[in-house]
Amino acid sequence: MPEQALPDYALRNRAKWTVSNARYTAGRARESWAKDVHWGVWHVPEADVQALPDVSGLDVIELGCGTAYFGAWLKRRGARRVVGVDITPAQLATAREMNLEFGLGLEFIEANAENVPLPAASFDLAFSEYGASIWCDPYLWIAEAARLLRRGGQLMFLRGSTLQVLCSPDVGNVGTALVRPQKGMRRFDWTDDEDGPSTDFHISGSEMFQLLLKTGFDVVDFREIFAPEAAVDHPYYSYLPAEWAKRWPGEEIWRARKR
Amino acid sequence: MPEKKKKKATTLPGYVVRNRASWTVSNAEYTAGSAHDSWAAKRITWGVWKVPEDEIKVLPDVRGLDVIELGCGTAYFGAWLKKRGARRVVGVDITPAQLATAREMNTEFGLELEFIEANAEAVPLPSASFDLAFSEYGASIWCDPYLWIPEAARLLRPGGELLFMRNSTLEILCSPDDAVVGEKLIRPQKGMHHNTWQDEEGGGKSTVFHISGSEQFKLLRDTGFEVTDFREIFAPVNAVDHPYYKWTPVEWARKWPNEEIWRARKR
Numbered sequence A: 001m002p003e004q005a006l007p008d009y010a011l012r013n014r015a016k017w018t019v020s021n022a023r024y025t026a027g028r029a030r031e032s033w034a035k036d037v038h039w040g041v042w043h044v045p046e047a048d049v050q051a052l053p054d055v056s057g058l059d060v061i062e063l064g065c066g067t068a069y070f071g072a073w074l075k076r077r078g079a080r081r082v083v084g085v086d087i088t089p090a091q092l093a094t095a096r097e098m099n100l101e102f103g104l105g106l107e108f109i110e111a112n113a114e115n116v117p118l119p120a121a122s123f124d125l126a127f128s129e130y131g132a133s134i135w136c137d138p139y140l141w142i143a144e145a146a147r148l149l150r151r152g153g154q155l156m157f158l159r160g161s162t163l164q165v166l167c168s169p170d171v172g173n174v175g176t177a178l179v180r181p182q183k184g185m186r187r188f189d190w191t192d193d194e195d196g197p198s199t200d201f202h203i204s205g206s207e208m209f210q211l212l213l214k215t216g217f218d219v220v221d222f223r224e225i226f227a228p229e230a231a232v233d234h235p236y237y238s239y240l241p242a243e244w245a246k247r248w249p250g251e252e253i254w255r256a257r258k259r
Numbered sequence B: 001m002p003e004k005k006k007k008k009a010t011t012l013p014g015y016v017v018r019n020r021a022s023w024t025v026s027n028a029e030y031t032a033g034s035a036h037d038s039w040a041a042k043r044i045t046w047g048v049w050k051v052p053e054d055e056i057k058v059l060p061d062v063r064g065l066d067v068i069e070l071g072c073g074t075a076y077f078g079a080w081l082k083k084r085g086a087r088r089v090v091g092v093d094i095t096p097a098q099l100a101t102a103r104e105m106n107t108e109f110g111l112e113l114e115f116i117e118a119n120a121e122a123v124p125l126p127s128a129s130f131d132l133a134f135s136e137y138g139a140s141i142w143c144d145p146y147l148w149i150p151e152a153a154r155l156l157r158p159g160g161e162l163l164f165m166r167n168s169t170l171e172i173l174c175s176p177d178d179a180v181v182g183e184k185l186i187r188p189q190k191g192m193h194h195n196t197w198q199d200e201e202g203g204g205k206s207t208v209f210h211i212s213g214s215e216q217f218k219l220l221r222d223t224g225f226e227v228t229d230f231r232e233i234f235a236p237v238n239a240v241d242h243p244y245y246k247w248t249p250v251e252w253a254r255k256w257p258n259e260e261i262w263r264a265r266k267r
Helices: A008-034 A069-078 A089-102 A138-148 A162-166 A204-213 A242-247 B004-009 B013-038 B077-084 B096-109 B145-155 B170-171 B213-222 B250-255
Strands: A060-063 A080-088 A109-110 A122-128 A149-160 A186-192 A200-202 A217-225 A251-258 B066-068 B088-093 B114-117 B131-138 B156-167 B194-198 B203-208 B225-233 B259-264
Touching: A008 A060, A008 A069, A008 A089, A008 A200, A060 A069, A069 A089, A069 A122, A069 A200, A069 B096, A080 A089, A089 A109, A122 A138, A122 B114, A138 A149, A138 A204, A149 A162, A149 A217, A200 B156, A204 A217, A204 A251, A204 B225, A217 B213, B013 B096, B013 B145, B013 B194, B066 B077, B066 B145, B077 B088, B077 B096, B077 B131, B088 B156, B096 B114, B096 B194, B131 B145, B145 B213, B156 B170, B156 B225, B213 B225, B213 B259
Parallel strands: A060 A080, A060 A122, A080 A109, A122 A149, B066 B088, B066 B131, B088 B114, B131 B156
Antiparallel strands: A149 A251, A186 A200, A217 A251, B156 B259, B194 B203, B225 B259
16 A cells, blocks of 8 residues: 555554554464464453354455464464455464464455455454554444445454543543543544554544444443453553553444345 | 232332331422423423433434333423324322422313322333333432333334433442532442431431443343443533432532433334
8 A cells, every 4th residue: 555545544553553463463463373363452351241143154354454463363263264454564464474373264354444455245253452443533434334344244343441541641640630631532633652653533423423333233241351450560561550441441342234 | 900919019228118208308399399390391401400401402202102211200391292193191109299390280281191009120010112211310319220111112112212221330439428429439430329317407317229331231231122322411500409309419510510411222
């Protein structure tokens, strides 16, 4: 995809994820690929959450795949085809290395998940765990996911909770004060990250619900994820204290079906 | 009617008795006096900020529908739905004072609503007899969701709809026991289900139920509903503090949603 087609936030996020890849995700990828399905920063096992549909035989696209550990898990669970899409070459390089090592036969495309160079109606499941679900503009990537899915196909994604975003100061960890209005929330430009400036997106629960309805989806599941009682602060994603996330949900999972 | 006899013998849960006492006071202080204006209103409006239905467009077409309002209070919302063409509107409430106001208005406006004094968690009406079950700050907050939602499911015909407004989860998380809603999380969301509040002036206590969005979603799915709409309501820019329901400052509700509307369809 031509450089000039990428929006400012995609370029910024690519630079940040290039650094994060070198500092953390490349080193973690092998261990992640080897595991079974779990969710979010607290690694809550899918066995406890039971949010995934049966993926046997499905064509899956992971939007903002990073090192593609989640796509690897879905392939191992029986997905027919898994395509990972990401804009950061360093992340895709790690993903490709793991793919060779584990021999899972995933496919990768360097592209912005808001504009994927693949034909319409070619997937049964569009998926994102902290990928397009937070790094892309929901008004673009959700519509793009709808385009990529076959009728009856499912969209599933994990993102930070609205509450977490409301309680995230510009500098420092998530706290108990509401530091941002929910009214009009959409784009957030962050500078307090050692890996460099980044931009993420979050619209409220009701706006997400309306967006899904308008893009042709029925909402079939909504989960809020707490840190398990035994959880400790994440070594790398430390902005979300475990003690906070035991009381309030730091993450949420949405599942929707294309009409 | 043996069924009625059985219901009478059942004692009401403690929170119902408490909430009835609280609403008897609120009826005398506020709702009896405001009922006439509410029934007469030309526009349907939602919640403490009176957000107009013609702006948010969340109601289904109610023409010809059999409607039950669960926790109807003075039944102004049921009256609006009857005026919009509902075939039958039944209001259910546990507070005789509220129902007395509702009946008085019903006679005055000639809308022919029906009223039943009952707990919305156990309504003495046959299953599958309504097309729309409705609550605006009624059963939606004063009854146990794990009881009233299955009861609504029982009362609805297949394809029937459930529509209710309640406080937002965020408002509950930011509600202290003894002051108005603030800008700090002071209650855990984990395990939230109900809370008993000290009433402002009446001196009594009332019990309000609230489960989180994901638990509400799961409960609806588990009781046979598809969730078809979800809205969060802010105070409009020109809103002012409510004269009676003062616990949510208007400034707070301009930044954060203090109310939410759920709509679900029975499979």
